[in-house]
Amino acid sequence: MKKEQRRTNVEAEAVKRIGVIGVGEIGRAIVTGLCDGGDRSPEVFLSPRGARTAAELSARFPGVRVCAGNQEVVNRSELVIIAVRRQDRHEALTGLKVDDDKIVVNVMAGVAHDELRRILATDAPLVRAIPLPAIRERRSVTVTHPTHPAVDAFFERLGGVLPVADEAAFDAFSALTGTLTTHYAYLATLASWAVDQGIAAGDAERYLRGLFEGVGRSLGDETCSLHRLAADHETPNGNNERIRTTWFDPANSEALREALDGLLADLRQPGGEEAP
Numbered sequence: 625m626k627k628e629q630r631r632t633n634v635e636a637e638a639v640k641r642i643g644v645i646g647v648g649e650i651g652r653a654i655v656t657g658l659c660d661g662g663d664r665s666p667e668v669f670l671s672p673r674g675a676r677t678a679a680e681l682s683a684r685f686p687g688v689r690v691c692a693g694n695q696e697v698v699n700r701s702e703l704v705i706i707a708v709r710r711q712d713r714h715e716a717l718t719g720l721k722v723d724d725d726k727i728v729v730n731v732m733a734g735v736a737h738d739e740l741r742r743i744l745a746t747d748a749p750l751v752r753a754i755p756l757p758a759i760r761e762r763r764s765v766t767v768t769h770p771t772h773p774a775v776d777a778f779f780e781r782l783g784g785v786l787p788v789a790d791e792a793a794f795d796a797f798s799a800l801t802g803t804l805t806t807h808y809a810y811l812a813t814l815a816s817w818a819v820d821q822g823i824a825a826g827d828a829e830r831y832l833r834g835l836f837e838g839v840g841r842s843l844g845d846e847t848c849s850l851h852r853l854a855a856d857h858e859t860p861n862g863n864n865e866r867i868r869t870t871w872f873d874p875a876n877s878e879a880l881r882e883a884l885d886g887l888l889a890d891l892r893q894p895g896g897e898e899a900p
Contacts, residue, residue: 639727639774640666643701645694645716646708647674650731652681653760654705657782659685660760669700673708673716695720703727703774710734713743722746727774729753733798734891736791751775752794754801759783769794799888811836 642658644651647670659665659681668688670678678690691697698704698720708716710732717740722728724747730740737750751772758764759782766779771787779785788794811832818828842853858864 638664638666639703639778641669641700641702642666642778643669643671643691643697643704645671645673645697645704645706646712647671647678647681648707648709649757650755650759651705651707652677653757654707654755654782655681655685655688656760657762659688667700669697671697671716698722698726701726703729703778705729705731706740707731713740717743720744722748724748727751727772729775729778731755733801734795734893752791753779754794754798755779755782756801756804767794767797795888795891798891799884802884802887 644655647655651670651674655668655670658668665685665687668681668685670681670688670690671694672678672690672692673694675690682688682690691700694716704722704726706713706717706728713732713735722744726746726748728740728744728746728748728750730737730750730752731754732740733754737752740750749772752769753775754767756764756766759766762781762783764782765784765786766782767786767788768775768779769788769791776785776787786797788797815825815828815832818831819825842848842857845853848856854868858868
C-alpha cells in the first residue's frame with residue numbers, strides 16, 4: 625500500500641493505537657479521559673518517562689501498556705502525543721524515527737512546527753494542541769493547529785476541539801492557559817481574608833467553592849457574552865460593582881495585559897526554556 629493511501633486510511637477511521645511520550649499531568653489526563661468509562665477505548669502505549677504514573681495507568685486500564693522506550697511508542701502507534709517538558713525535548717526526541725504515515729500531536733508549550741520537524745526529521749503531519757487537565761473528565765475544549773480530521777475527532781471525543789488558523793493565534797491561546805492558577809490563588813486570597821474576619825477556614829472554602837461553582841455553570845451558556853454575564857451579576861452601586869471598580873480598575877487590567885504580553889513573547893521566542 626502506498627504511503628498516501630495508508631495516511632488516508634488512518635484519517636478515515638477513529639485512531640485505535642495512541643502513543644504518549646512524556647507521562648506527566650497532561651499525559652495522565654489524556655489517558656484517563658480516553659480510558660475511564662469509555663466503551664471504545666483505543667490501545668495506549670506509554671513511554672517509560674514518568675515511570676510511576678505510567679505504571680499506575682497500565683495497572684488501572686487494561687488497554688494501556690508501558691513500552692521499553694520512546695521508539696517503541698512511535699512504532700506501535702498511529703497517533704503519537706508528545707507531552708514532554710519543553711526543556712526535555714531534545715533529550716527525549718532526538719534520533720527518533722517517525723514514519724511519514726504517523727500523526728504527531730505536539731502539546732509542548734512554545735515549541736513550533738518548524739522546530740519539532742527539525743528535531744524529528746519527518747514529513748509526518750504535525751498538529752499542536754493545548755489539552756488541559758479537565759480533559760480527564762472529557763469536559764475541556766482543546767485548541768489545535770492546524771486542523772486535522774483524525775486529531776479533531778480525537779479531541780472532540782475528549783470534550784471538544786477548537787482548531788485555529790495559524791500559530792500566532794495558537795500562541796495567544798497558549799498564553800491564556802497561563803492564567804489558570806491565578807484564579808485558584810485569587811480564591812485562596814479570598815478565603816484567607818475571610819479567616820482574618822474570624823470565619824473558620826473550612827467554612828470559608830466551602831462557601832467560596834459553592835459560589836464559584838455557580839459561576840462555572842453560568843459559563844456553560846455560550847449564548848451570553850462574558851460582558852453580559854458580568855452585567856447580569858452586578859447591581860448598579862452594589863457590592864460587586866464596588867469591588868470591580870475599586871480593585872479590578874484600569875491599572876489592574878493593564879497590568880494583566882502586560883503580563884500576558886510578556887508570556888506571549890516568551891512563548892514565541894525560539895529555543896527559550898519553559899518555566900515550570
